[in-house]
Amino acid sequence: MSELTSNHIVLSSSLAGDLFRKPEVSTVKFLFLVGGFAEAPLLQQAVQAAFGDKCRIIIPQDVGLTILKGAVLFGLDPAVIKVRRSPLTYGVGVLNRYVEGKHPPEKLLVKDGTRWCTDVFDKFISVDQSVALGELVKRSYTPAKPSQLVIVINIYSSEHDNVSFITDPGVKKCGTLRLDLTGTSSAAVPARREIQTLMQFGDTEIKATAIDIATSKSVKVGIDFLNY
Numbered sequence: 001m002s003e004l005t006s007n008h009i010v011l012s013s014s015l016a017g018d019l020f021r022k023p024e025v026s027t028v029k030f031l032f033l034v035g036g037f038a039e040a041p042l043l044q045q046a047v048q049a050a051f052g053d054k055c056r057i058i059i060p061q062d063v064g065l066t067i068l069k070g071a072v073l074f075g076l077d078p079a080v081i082k083v084r085r086s087p088l089t090y091g092v093g094v095l096n097r098y099v100e101g102k103h104p105p106e107k108l109l110v111k112d113g114t115r116w117c118t119d120v121f122d123k124f125i126s127v128d129q130s131v132a133l134g135e136l137v138k139r140s141y142t143p144a145k146p147s148q149l150v151i152v153i154n155i156y157s158s159e160h161d162n163v164s165f166i167t168d169p170g171v172k173k174c175g176t177l178r179l180d181l182t183g184t185s186s187a188a189v190p191a192r193r194e195i196q197t198l199m200q201f202g203d204t205e206i207k208a209t210a211i212d213i214a215t216s217k218s219v220k221v222g223i224d225f226l227n228y
Helices: 002-020 041-051 063-076
Strands: 030-032 056-058 083-085 089-097 108-111 114-125 130-132 135-141 150-158 172-180 195-201 205-212 218-224
Touching: 002 041, 041 056, 089 195, 114 135, 114 195, 150 195, 150 205, 172 205, 172 218
Parallel strands: 030 056
Antiparallel strands: 083 130, 089 114, 089 150, 108 114, 135 195, 150 172, 195 205, 205 218
16 A cells, blocks of 8 residues: 555656746745645655755645635636646647648548648647636638538547647547538638637636638537546
8 A cells, every 4th residue: 555655656746846847837936735645644745855945835724625625616706717727738620731741641632633631630729738717719711612511620639739630649539510501602602711710718618619700600519628
């Protein structure tokens, strides 16, 4: 049992050390230990020994209930949390014009005489990036063909930052936007039809929206921020 506890203490200290090496947390003056494991004297001693010279270690009263209390406070007033760290990288799968020498040959798709690169991961936000409550990220896309009757935008997540394709290891689909493009005469449809895609971050749920600018039609989907 002590060996299992020691392994978790080493892992926790290592993860905290990785965070302290990042420039954006170099000025942190306080480190709070929270949660049930924070009650363990061995963990408290290890953290104090590793980081006591960098910042002040604070162990709140009723440390085991701290996370629960935080969840209750957030439920009563979501504004108490101003900024979150994104747990994952989020983006959508798109087609890009194929560029010889830049894109791998196995991603080449030729359709109606146009050369496309398939499975491209277009990033909206990176793992560990700070996102404010309600922060909105926008992208604009164009259907591969103006005559398309529907556009499907798949949303993906990854634990890694350097994602190029939705087929990269660790990339998972976490949502789909399916937008109906009918309802506009062919004469009224612009040559480059704009589909605006928005993702709103910072809450416990990511809210994704796709809007057809030509018709103002829109579709929405919610993605659990904590589980994906």
